[in-house]
Structure formats: C-alpha cells, structure tokens
Amino acid sequence: xxxxxxxxxxxxxxxxxxxPRNCREIPDxxxxxxxxxxxxxxxxxxxxxxxxxxxxxxxxxGSGCAISTASASLMTEALLGKTEREAAALFGRFHDLVAxxxxxxxxxxxxxxxxxxxxxxxxxxxxxxxxxxxxxxxLNAPGETASTE
Amino acid sequence: MIxxxxxxxxxxxxxVPDLLRARDDFPILGRRIRGKxxxxxxxxxxxxxxxAVLAAVRRYYCTSNANVHRGVHAxxxxxxxxxxxxxxRVARFLNAREDREIVFVRGATEAINLVAQSYGSIHLQEGxxxxxxxxxxxxxxxxxxxxxxxxxxxxxxxxxxxxGELDLAAYGRMFSPRTRLxxxxxxxxxxxxxxxxxxxxxxxxxxxxxxxxxxxxxAPHIPLDVQALGCDFYVFSGHKLYGPTxxxxxxxxxxxxxxxxxxQGGGDMILRVTFEKTTWNAVPWKFEAGTPNIAGAxxxxxxxxxxxxxxxxxxSAHEGELLAYATEEVRRIPGVRVVGTAREKAGIxxxxxxxxxxxxxxxxxxxxxxxxxxGHHCAMPLMDLLGLPATARASFGLYNTQAEVDLLVAGxxxxxxxxx
Numbered sequence: 392x393x394x395x396x397x398x399x400x401x402x403x404x405x406x407x408x409x410x411p412r413n414c415r416e417i418p419d420x421x422x423x424x425x426x427x428x429x430x431x432x433x434x435x436x437x438x439x440x441x442x443x444x445x446x447x448x449x450x451x452x453g454s455g456c457a458i459s460t461a462s463a464s465l466m467t468e469a470l471l472g473k474t475e476r477e478a479a480a481l482f483g484r485f486h487d488l489v490a491x492x493x494x495x496x497x498x499x500x501x502x503x504x505x506x507x508x509x510x511x512x513x514x515x516x517x518x519x520x521x522x523x524x525x526x527x528x529x530l531n532a533p534g535e536t537a538s539t540e
Numbered sequence: 541m542i543x544x545x546x547x548x549x550x551x552x553x554x555x556v557p558d559l560l561r562a563r564d565d566f567p568i569l570g571r572r573i574r575g576k577x578x579x580x581x582x583x584x585x586x587x588x589x590x591x592a593v594l595a596a597v598r599r600y601y602c603t604s605n606a607n608v609h610r611g612v613h614a615x616x617x618x619x620x621x622x623x624x625x626x627x628x629r630v631a632r633f634l635n636a637r638e639d640r641e642i643v644f645v646r647g648a649t650e651a652i653n654l655v656a657q658s659y660g661s662i663h664l665q666e667g668x669x670x671x672x673x674x675x676x677x678x679x680x681x682x683x684x685x686x687x688x689x690x691x692x693x694x695x696x697x698x699x700x701x702x703x704g705e706l707d708l709a710a711y712g713r714m715f716s717p718r719t720r721l722x723x724x725x726x727x728x729x730x731x732x733x734x735x736x737x738x739x740x741x742x743x744x745x746x747x748x749x750x751x752x753x754x755x756x757x758x759a760p761h762i763p764l765d766v767q768a769l770g771c772d773f774y775v776f777s778g779h780k781l782y783g784p785t786x787x788x789x790x791x792x793x794x795x796x797x798x799x800x801x802x803x804q805g806g807g808d809m810i811l812r813v814t815f816e817k818t819t820w821n822a823v824p825w826k827f828e829a830g831t832p833n834i835a836g837a838x839x840x841x842x843x844x845x846x847x848x849x850x851x852x853x854x855x856s857a858h859e860g861e862l863l864a865y866a867t868e869e870v871r872r873i874p875g876v877r878v879v880g881t882a883r884e885k886a887g888i889x890x891x892x893x894x895x896x897x898x899x900x901x902x903x904x905x906x907x908x909x910x911x912x913x914x915g916h917h918c919a920m921p922l923m924d925l926l927g928l929p930a931t932a933r934a935s936f937g938l939y940n941t942q943a944e945v946d947l948l949v950a951g952x953x954x955x956x957x958x959x960x
Contacts, residue, residue, distance in 0.1 A: 395907075400958050405959055430915065430916075431899060432915065432923075432929035455897065456897035456898075456899040457900045458899075458900070460897075514903075518899065
C-alpha cells in the first residue's frame with residue numbers, strides 16, 4: 392500500500408468505521424441536527440445533550456463511508472465533556488488539520504490526528520468534516536440540516 | 541479482447557488490429573496517475589478523446605472558424621458547410637430518414653428538456669400521464685417532472701425486477717388512455733441493463749403513444765438504426781461517444797419536429813422578426829437559437845467517423861468480452877455483489893463490497909491508477925429501489941484491456957484487505 396493511502400486508512404480509522412463509538416440515538420437530547428451529503432449518500436444525525444454550557448452526552452446515527460463514519464465517531468469522543476466554546480475552537484482546529492493551508496506548526500489534536508491523511512485527498516475532505524459541520528449546526532441552529540457538498 | 545498489459549506499446553496481439561491499435565490514439569491514456577499507469581474505467585461518465593477528434597476541432601478553429609448561416613464571406617461558408625455536414629453525418633450514424641431530423645443540442649440532457657418543454661407544451665394537459673421506467677437517469681426524470689408540474693400531468697414509473705431488468709409486462713399494463721408519451725433509457729447508466737426498446741416502441745405505438753429513447757449510454761456501444769427502432773425521439777451526448785463535451789443530438793421524426801414550437805428564442809431560429817410577429821425558421825434550425833457549438837459538431841463528426849472506422853459491432857463485442865471477464869473475476873472476490881444482473885448488459889459493472897463503502901473503494905482504486913465512479917450515478921430513485929445508498933461502477937470503452945480489469949480486481953481485493 393502506498394504511504395498516503397496507509398495514512399488515510401490507518402488502523403484507528405478502520406476500527407472506528409467498523410465499531411463506531413457513541414453510535415446511538417439520544418432520545419432526550421436537547422440539540423440535534425442532520426448532516427446530509429446527497430451526492431455522496433453520506434447522511435447522519437447528531438444528538439447533543441448540553442448542561443450548563445457543557446456537552447454531557449453526544450451520539451450519532453447514520454450511514455456513510457469509512458472516513459465520514461470514523462470522523463463522526465472520533466468527534467463524539469473528542470467533544471464529550473467540552474464546553475460549547477471549546478467545541479467551537481476544536482471545530483476550527485480540526486478544519487485546519489484536514490483542509491488547512493499548510494503543514495504549519497500546531498499543537499497535536501490527539502486521536503483526531505488520524506484524520507490528517509485526508510489532506511492528501513481533497514475529494515474526501517467533505518466526508519471528514521460532515522459530522523463536525525453537523526454538530527456545529529446542532530449547537531448553533533438546532534433542527535437545521537448541514538452539508539459539506 | 542485485448543489481452544496484454546495496460547501499456548499502449550504492449551497491446552499488439554493478432555486478431556482485431558484496429559481495436560488493438562486504438563489505445564494509442566488516445567493521448568491521455570499514456571499518462572500516469574499517482575505514479576501508476578492510468579486505467580480509465582469511468583467511460584459511462586465520459587469517454588476520452590482520440591487524436592482524430594482533437595485534430596478536427598483544432599483544424600476547424602485554425603482554418604474555418606466563423607459564424608454559421610449568416611456570413612457572405614468564405615469562412616462563414618466553410619463553417620456552415622462543416623456544421624451541416626456534421627449534421628448529415630449524425631443522420632447517417634442513426635440512419636435517420638432526413639438530415640433535418642437531427643437537432644444539435646448541448647447533450648442528452650438538453651435534448652430531453654427540449655422535448656419535455658416543447659412537445660410537452662402542446663401535448664400535456666391536466667390529468668395526462670408520462671410513462672418512465674424505474675431505471676431512468678435524473679436527466680430523463682426531472683425534465684418530465686417539470687413539464688408535468690406545469691401541465692398538471694403526472695409521471696408513472698414502470699417497475700424493475702431484482703435483476704435490474706425492466707418488468708416488461710408491468711410496463712405494458714401501465715399505459716392508459718391518458719398516456720401522452722413514454723420516455724425510456726436504452727441502456728441503464730447505473731446497471732448496464734439493455735432495455736428491449738424495439739419491443740417497447742411496439743407496445744407504445746400499438747396504443748398510439750410516442751416514445752423518446754435516452755441513448756446516452758447506448759450510442760457508444762450499440763449500432764443504431766432509429767428507423768428500425770421506430771422511436772419518435774432519440775437523444776445522445778457527444779462526450780460519451782469519444783467526442784467533445786457540450787455537443788449532443790436530438791433525433792426527432794420530422795412530423796413531430798414540424799409541429800413542435802421552438803424551445804428557445806434568438807438568432808438563427810427565425811426567418812423574419814418584427815416587434816409584432818416573428819416567423820420561425822424551418823426544422824431543425826427552429827430549435828437551434830443562437831450561435832451553435834460548431835466546433836463541437838465538427839468534433840462529434842470526427843468521433844463518429846473514428847468509431848465507424850473501427851466498427852461499433854467490434855467495439856460492442858470487445859466490451860462484451862471485457863464485461864464478462866470482469867463480472868466473473870469480481871464475483872470471485874469475497875464479499876462482492878454485482879448489482880444489475882440483466883441478461884443483456886452493455887459495458888457497465890456496478891457492484892458493492894460488504895463492509896466497504898463505494899467511496900472508499902473509489903479512493904483506494906484511484907490510488908492504483910484505476911478510475912471508477914462511486915455514488916448514486918444520478919439515478920437516486922433506482923438506488924432507493926435497490927436499497928443502496930451508492931454503488932461502485934466500472935464502465936468500459938473501446939480502449940480498455942483485460943489487464944486493466946485485472947488492476948480493478950486487484951484494487952478491490954486491496955480494499956477488502958484494508959477493511960477486513
């Protein structure tokens with residue numbers, strides 16, 4: 392396998408695709424939004440429970456490619472326990488990670504770094520960012536639909 | 541079938557000399573993708589262009605470019621001649637009765653929009669019906685939806701079987717006294733199914749219903765004869781036939797075209813204009829408002845000449861062998877399911893791999909230099925019917941080789957290994 396392909400489909404991506412974490416509805420969620428990339432066929436719903444400005448629970452259901460599913464799974468882990476403000480900041484940093492201008496020096500994003508390989512696949516950036524745009528919509532404009540196409 | 545490697549220099553083998561040399565006629569096929577030789581298996585989306593087409597377009601611009609049908613100068617004459625000769629060439633390609641039955645448009649999509657709007661405006665009324673099949677491309681759904689909405693008419697959709705074949709008996713039962721037109725694809729772009737259009741035309745005509753055939757996927761693969769088919773309209777795109785983008789063809793029986801109102805207004809489609817009244821030009825120019833895609837028509841003519849020199853029957857046989865080989869090989873891969881198993885198929889292999897999303901297959905294959913399509917193939921209603929969000933689709937053209945199929949198969953196996 393070529394290096395950038397290996398870096399795109401790292402073990403952690405494959406694992407989170409096969410066994411997505413927090414892949415469940417949250418019936419008493421106070422914020423939800425749908426993310427829909429109709430051209431791709433990637434579609435998911437994100438559920439968030441916020442208490443006193445802190446994300447106390449987060450989950451998603453849907454269907455999509457390995458990149459969008461693994462990204463959604465990793466995102467739920469990264470956002471759990473974060474404040475809304477921290478979540479917004481992390482959205483920006485994640486976006487830079489997968490689609491930012493260069494390989495500027497920046498602090499590590501932990502497990503989310505597994506998605507850095509997407510940078511080499513411009514056509515797949517929309518897959519990696521769908522869940523993040525959806526959670527941002529859930530937090531800022533709940534009930535609306537997000538898309539990265 | 542071409543049995544040697546994907547590299548042009550190694551494709552020589554006895555048997556079908558024209559086809560075997562053909563690969564060298566396509567400059568783009570010599571390039572490498574991510575360090576690997578390109579295996580272009582996305583021909584149902586668009587085909588690559590042979591030198592003959594590129595040269596014809598260049599020659600036109602270098603030696604004949606001017607506007608058509610209006611100049612008094614020599615170049616305008618030459619451009620007009622080149623454009624009208626292209627029309628005659630298309631008429632012969634389709635075996636149309638008359639050149640004026642050929643209208644140049646941007647592509648199959650525009651051709652269908654033209655018929656839906658123009659023919660629809662005089663024939664569709666409230667309560668009328670347009671009959672489609674469940675395997676239509678969006679281009680043969682949405683224009684009819686728009687025309688029906690305007691008229692208060694409705695769409696009826698004939699079901700397809702699990703194999704991806706049309707349920708012909710059900711199709712026959714769906715005609716009603718209100719059916720004003722039936723629009724059907726000749727070959728399904730998502731599944732490769734070849735529809736029995738001749739039989740379908742017979743069924744429709746027995747009930748006095750005219751037929752539009754969407755030939756976008758058929759024209760590059762199947763020798764055509766619109767008089768033998770008997771259809772009222774036939775449409776196809778130049779770019780899927782090794783020609784340029786932005787040029788396509790509407791064939792319409794002369795009496796239909798004569799009776800239909802113009803589609804767009806402008807220059808070239810009129811005989812005389814006053815602010816009170818305008819007299820339309822004759823068919824087909826009535827439907828060609830504004831300066832047409834002259835270079836595109838010239839390029840399309842070159843593409844048809846090229847394809848005819850090789851012979852569509854030979855192309856069709858070659859692609860059929862590739863499809864049979866690819867189907868057999870892909871089926872051996874654990875977890876792979878071929879989507880669309882019609883008895884008659886043309887050059888298209890749609891499949892899904894258990895546990896691997898088609899987009900991931902597409903990315904992994906791209907890394908091997910293998911270009912395929914992943915997605916809903918602009919046939920969302922069909923995908924809903926099949927219960928699939930997407931499929932991966934390899935589609936073959938005259939220049940593809942067995943070696944490229946082997947690369948495809950190896951790539952799918954690799955995808956399976958990554959996600960195992």
